[in-house]
Every structure is written in structure tokens, then in C-alpha cells.
Amino acid sequence: MRAHFPARNAIMAGLSAIIFPVLASAQALVIEAPPPAEHPLLLRILTIMLATIVVMLIVFTARHYVFTFARLFGRQRQPYLDIEAGNWPTVVVFIAAHNEELVIADSLTALLEVDYPRDRLILMPVNDRSSDDTRMIIDRIAAANPGRLNPFHRTEGRPGKAAALRDATALVSAEVIVIFDADYLPARGLIKQLVAPLFDPEVAAVMGRVVPLNVGHNLLTRLLDLERAGGYQVDQAARMNLGLVPQYGGTVGAVRRRALEEIGGWDVDMLAEDTDITFRFLQNGWKTVYQNRSECYEEVPETWRVRIGQISRWSRGHNQVMKKNLIKLIFNSKLRRRERVDGAILLGVFMMSPILVVGWALATVLFFISPQHWVLGWLAFFALVAHSALGNNAAFFEIAAATYLDGNRNRIRLLPMSMLGFLVSMVTISKAAVKQLMDYFRREELIWHKTERFRRMTIATSAAYVDTVALIPVAEAAAPLTSESIKT
């Protein structure tokens, strides 16, 4: 992937964020008698487009407030969290791995310690065409724990997580599929928590909360920690509370196999297979549940280059799902109105950045050609809402509420810095959208890029020791390893 310079993106976005609204507002103050319009039709079209964008921004801003207030003051729904006993179904846990030698050992060892009934649990590392030592590490841990791991080494076939999951799903007949990325460190009780909501015959997918482990590494990881907190502790939890559309995130989650088969399985053409099945489940009468207390550590990107690549991939994948689902969702009369509205907004969330940029451009054009006073009011209003959409209020309020709910204190001081993250994301997402549009016209296929890992720290369980053991070259491992020897 090509290297990016984040500061350039931020500066571009910052300048446009400040200059366009200021220009628009200044016009209202300075110009008293605008000249007559030379292109009235064009002016009207541009004005309607701008008004539409303003309405969309208001909707998205209001949505942040509704979610935050619902989370802070509304009824909290966790109906399945306390399920301790039941007729637990057979579960296969896929650990999606593509060149994950830095992190896979920790993840597997943590999974070996979960409290799910062993006779109903299949642990299947899905090693998708790795070219590093991922395969060796998996095989050694499998050998050290006979009968516990069922590795699937995928050496050919279409690249991408969806394709790997499709092939792995065909190999097992378990009723529930639980998926973790290779950098995740599940707690002992997590599998049961993720499976429990599937006792509800209406639930097809369950999503847990992702918690960054490498928070303290640098400013980026700390900003991502705040962003993740807002996204899960408030956004997802509020959707669950309000009976809207919680999103299955592709990892730290469970999927009902029967429902997956009913909707036609994993769509290998999708970059964001997780968002795709969320909406396909919804359209077919299934629900997705978010469990805020089912937390799992992950590793967040530690460099801006990796972060930009990650969010670019998310953006393209999400927009791909939007194109596939938006119209069908809006006109699906079997869904409740609130689900359709929330689903449509959720589908459009990655389109808001390019729309915002278009809005600024429109505002600038109108600044020069508009003769109408009332447009100036729109522009001023737009400037204000755009300011909010950038995060100084609505999104920041959400993050602040999440930090409060998590019981954290001083990290809230970094909140003004989140503007940097928002600006970088906005420019990255806009560029990704433009490139996606160009690729669409050129008929080019979307390509899946793996997120780079950094693993420098891990949790204080036995998982911490396996990394060392697993990385010993095979030739040096004279005696076969056992679980006990790993732990000691």
C-alpha cells in the first residue's frame, strides 16, 4: 500500500473546514446587495443540493445526540448477558489469520482456556495463504494441545476474509460460528456470552465490544481508544437499547449458521462481509444483538499509514454494502420504520465525508454566484452544522459520554485532539469514495488489504508465555509441548 502523509490530509481538510464556512458567513455580513443571477436554473439546482446536504448533516448530528442521551438516560437492554446455563449449541470458532505470526499464538492460547463445554467447541484457525510463520505457530500449538485445535490451512483460492470464511464454513457443521481476528484476546467466559443471545430464535448475529489493548503506545492509539469507546459504549449500545440496527463487526461475534445459509452464505465479493450480513440478516427477518459487556482486547493501528489503509478499506467495503442494500432496505415493508431509518443512516455513514466536502464546494460556488439573500442564511446554518459534524459537539459529546461510562477520567483531556483524527478520516474516506467510483467505472475489482500488526504487549495470562514458546524453531523443540509446559 502506498504511504500517506497524514499531516497533508489534515491540513487540506483543516483549511477547507475553516475557509469555506468562513467565506460563506462573511458574505452574509459584507455583501448588502448581491448582483442578479446569470444562471437561475443552475443556482436553483445547487441551492437544492446544498439544502439536501444540510438536512443530511442535521440528521447525522441529531443521531449522535439521540444515541448519547439514550445511553446516558435511557433504559439499558442486556437481556441475554446473564444466561449461565442452557442447552449450549455446537460452536466453531474461526480465528481468521493472514500473516499473523506476531499475534496468533496469544489468541489461540486465550481461546484454549475458554469455559465453553469442550465437547461442543471446535477451535479452527483459518490460516489464509500466510507467507510468514503463522502456519508453523498454529501447528505447534495444535500439536501441544492434542484434539483441541482443528487448523485449516488455506493455500489457494480467492483472497479475502469472506472467501476464507466461506471455505472454512463448508468444512464444519456446527450450529454457531464465532469469529475472531488473530489479534484478539478473548476472556474465559466470552464464547458463552456471545452464543447466549442465539437462544433467541430471532437473533442471527451477536456482536461483542472491542477494546484496544495498546492504548498507551502513542497519540494515534489513544485517539483510536476514544473513538472505539464512543462507537461501542454509546453508538452500538444505544442502537441495542432503542431496538434499532446494531452492527455485526466481523470479529468478536457469533453467527447462526442456519440463518447464514438462509441468506446465501458469505458473499465473497464483499470487502465488508460483516456489514453485508448485518443487512442481509435484517432484510430476511433476523436480528443482530450487541452485548456491551462482552468485551475483548484487540490491537489498534499504531501508525497513521496503517490507520489510513484500514479506514480506506472500511470505507470502500461499507459503501459497497450500501450500494447493494440501500434501496431494498428503504422499501422493505416488513421492517419497522425505525429500523429502516437507522439502517439507511448506518449504510450512509461513510458517504458523509465526501458529501461534506461536496457541501463545502457548493457553498463556495454559491458564494460567488448567488444573488439571493436567503441562500446566505442556509450557508451560515450549514457552516454551523458542518462545524458540529466535524465533531466539536455531537461526536465529541458521544466520546465524552463513553469515557464517563467506562469510568475513565484524564484521557478525556485528549478530546480536542480528536479533531485531528476526524479530519484525517474525512479526507481518507473522501479519497477512497472517489477512487471507488473510478474503479466502478473502470470495472476494477475491489482488493482486500490486511491490517498490519504491531504486538508489543499482551495480557497477563498464560497467553503471554506462548509467544516465546511458539516462536522457537521447530528443530529446537526436542520434546513435544503440552498445555502444562506452555503455562509454566
Place this chain on the structure above:
Amino acid sequence: MNHFSQLGLFVTAMALMVLPFVPTLREWLAPTDDAPLPIDQNATHELRHFADSLRKLIGHLLGQAPTREELHRIGKTLFHNGTQVTILHDDDGLDLSATGAELQAAGKLAHITIFADRAQIPAGCETLADIFAMKDIQVGSSAQLRSCCANGHMLLAQNVLIHRWADADTIAAGRDLTVHGRITALTSIRFSDNSQFIRAGAPVMYFGDRDNAQVAAIEMDALPLPNSRRYLFDSDTTISDEIPCDGDFVIRGSAQIAAGSTIFGSIKAHDYLRLQESVSVAGSVISGKGIVIGAGCAIVGPLISEDDIIIGPNSIIGSAAIPTTIICRKLVVAQGVVIHGVVTTQDSAYVVFEEIQLGI
């Protein structure tokens, strides 16, 4: 406006812009709060967590199986992390009233009282000590305890109040028991009339004097049924044996299950759900609002409501082979009910033996 005023205005404006970033820069350059959100990797939401913790602590203090002589050698009092621990013996010569006085004195401090043998708590005793009995424990009427644990049988007389939790191998509770926390047993619990608790768990919990409900629990294989069908209803629905009952039912409204029906699958209703008499469900029963279960029903479970649940007389929830979970805001249990597994309520569970006319 002169130059000084302009400069002053500029400096003020810049200060207003920069000020919010001062704590930001400070936190960035000298982090004070950059640890990951703590997650207990070993947490499993076990209902018996407190009892297990106390047993572990006592095992740590006394050893796993201390002999009588060893316990005497340890003496009467020792300290552990600021908590006073008292060990009482049968042959200490304490009669019931003396034991009560000892406990009440102990309860004034953070205190664990260990009965090396059988424990007898006198009627009316009020203590804040955590009580642990190496063998059986018998609690007199109207006693008020903080927590109570026994390796053997626990007999609670009527009108006992337990503030936090109780745990034993088997528990038999008299009427008017109140547990503000959880009550758990390794083998069984028997509740009497007018008892209430927040959470409870045991392989089998009886409500009333009779050992068996009038209906047999549904026998199931270890693996769930291969439900190949799912029926969706968009409005209020009544389900009976007249339609195929071999799948899962999702009703986006209220639902009634006709008397005597057997459902080989699970049921979910968005609104109220009523199971009439003698209904059997080989799966979960879930409702967004209240659930009323008629007399003589058998449900494999789990049984989940985001509102209240009423379980009619002589019903069986779960089975000995497959214990299950009941979750609701408020639970009312009638006489003769048998529950295998765990009950978790937000408000409370009430054991009511007199018949309630629901009028529905």
C-alpha cells in the same frame, strides 16, 4: 481601534483557541490515563462466585481439610488482611445464646466466623459477620445474616433475612425467607411460601413440599434439535397443535400457546406471551414483555422476559440433564414448580403459593 487594542484582541482570540489544548498537550506529553480498559480475563459470571471466593479464602487460611486438632491449635482468632476471623467449636461450651452474643459482637467488625463443626444460629440473631460452617448449619427464625455458607445442609427457619448471599450443598428454607442477593446450592434448594430472592441457582430448585411436579421434564439429546424451519408471524397469534409445531416461532405481537400443545423449537414474542395449561416447549421461551406460564407446563429453556414472568403451579423449567436460565425483571413462582438451573431477576423473585387470579 489602536494597535494595542488590536493586539489585545488578537491575543485574547488566540488564547481562547489555544486554552482547550493546554490540558490536551499536557495529557499527550505526560500521560496519566493511558491504560487499556480493564477486562477480567477470568470472569465467567458464575452465580456462586462469592461462595467460591469465601471457600477459597478459608481454604487458604485453614488448609483444605483441617483436622479437629489442627483447628484447635489455630486458636480462636486470627487476622487476615484486616478481617478478623473467629473459629468456634462445638466443645467451646457455647450454648445458643452465647453463640448469638459472640456473632453479634463479631458482626460489629469486618468479620468471618467459622464454625468448625455444625453451626446453630439462634433465633433473632443479627450479625454482619460472614458465617461459614464446616458441616451443617441451622438458622433460627427471624435471624438476620449478612452471608451464610455451609459445606453440608442449610436449614433456614421462617422469616430469615439474608442481606447478601447464602450457599450450601442443600438448602431448605422456611416460609417468609428474604434474600437480598443470591442463594445457591450444589445439589438442591427447597423454597417455601412467601419467599423472595434476587438470584438463585442449583441443579434443582423445588417450590413447595412436593418433590415432583405433576408433569415430566422434556427429555432432550445433548445437542439441540435440528430446527429446519422458522415461522414468522407479523401480528398477534395463537399457536396450537393444529399447525406444525416442529420449528422456531417468532411472533411480532402477542402470542398464546394453546393448552396441551407441544412445540419442538423455540418461541419468541415481541409483546406478551401466554402459555396455557400443559404446554411443552423443547426450546427457549422469550418475550419482549411479560410471560405467563400456565399450570403443568414443561419448558427446556432458557426463559427470558424483558418484563415479568409468572410460572403457574407444577411446571418444570429445564431438566436435570440440561439446567437452564430464567431472566426477567420480576418473577412469581407458584407451588409445585421445579426449576433446574439459574434464576436471575432485576427486581425480585417471589414464591407465592396462594392462587392468583390474573383475569386474562
